[in-house]
């Protein structure tokens with residue numbers, strides 16, 4: 001029997017985690033291995049590195065396979081968590097055709113595997129399916145406001161197409177699906193060159209570099225600490241009441257300017273805040289409606305608030321050996337920005 005953790009399945013499972021060496025994937029693998037499950041971690045190491053899961057490599061119930069989900073994969077498994085896809089705008093826009101292929105063909109290949117093995121399969125979908133939302137907070141019923149041919153579309157539309165495939169395999173082939181929409185998540189284990197806002201601001205603050213706000217900083221995001229997210233994800237996988245989609249995130253909403261100021265305060269940094277162009281189609285607001293998550297996931301709600309989570313993340317980044325990390329892509333987030341803002345816009 002597995003440990004008595006809330007949401008843990010009654011029996012040990014053979015679990016496949018795609019993107020298992022990534023930020024969320026490595027936390028998930030760690031938890032599943034600790035609970036005694038047999039874990040196969042699949043990764044192509046495009047944006048992640050082996051070091052993220054170095055502590056798991058010698059565990060007898062952990063197996064690492066270098067594999068790209070755009071190619072079929074065969075194994076006998078009971079559960080599949082499909083987390084494979086670059087998630088940072090900088091990285092997913094680097095090779096947008098590959099991003100779309102990863103979402104669509106990766107889902108297709110893994111749904112085929114789930115169908116054959118009769119395993120349950122969870123898709124890591126995203127708040128980006130809501131695009132630049134004109135409804136706030138965003139409930140699962142909201143269809144979104146998405147540009148089908150913009151620079152973010154490879155990710156937004158890739159994930160939307162993946163959701164379509166999941167629900168069609170469910171309706172047509174009875175595949176046992178779970179679709180989770182993950183909102184902005186942060187915490188220890190993020191790649192220092194991840195390119196997303198929390199890791200950028202902390203690294204800039206710790207290294208005394210300018211803190212780069214894109215736009216005027218009035219856009220909002222709601223940041224969920226990684227432990228809360230993984231807890232919700234495992235509960236969702238192991239409940240029987242809904243296939244989703246279910247939103248998972250922290251509903252406390254902050255402007256990006258507030259985030260920058262908080263990071264400066266918590267690090268005691270002397271960095272100054274500068275303003276850069278807003279990348280195209282950057283959503284102006286984002287906040288999850290988590291009514292469904294609370295209802296179906298045994299009253300799940302985030303336990304760690306932004307300030308406390310940031311403190312833990314700052315400690316993590318302070319102790320990183322930067323020689324071990326490589327920047328996976330060049331920074332392209334501004335390549336398509338239309339308007340330039342002056343450095344004192346605020």
Ligand SMILES: O=c1ccn([C@@H]2O[C@H](COP(=O)(O)OP(=O)(O)O[C@H]3OC[C@@H](O)[C@H](O)[C@H]3O)[C@@H](O)[C@H]2O)c(=O)[nH]1
Pocket residue numbers: 087088089126127128155182183184185195196197198200201212213214215219221256278279282283
């Ligand atoms: O250095 C930076 C980086 C980012 N930002 C801004 O901070 C906000 C958040 O940007 P991030 O890159 O962290 O993430 P985004 O919210 O744009 O996208 C994320 O959405 C949810 C997930 O599915 C994905 O992880 C990712 O696509 C944006 O408005 C962005 O323009 C900065 O102001 N400065």
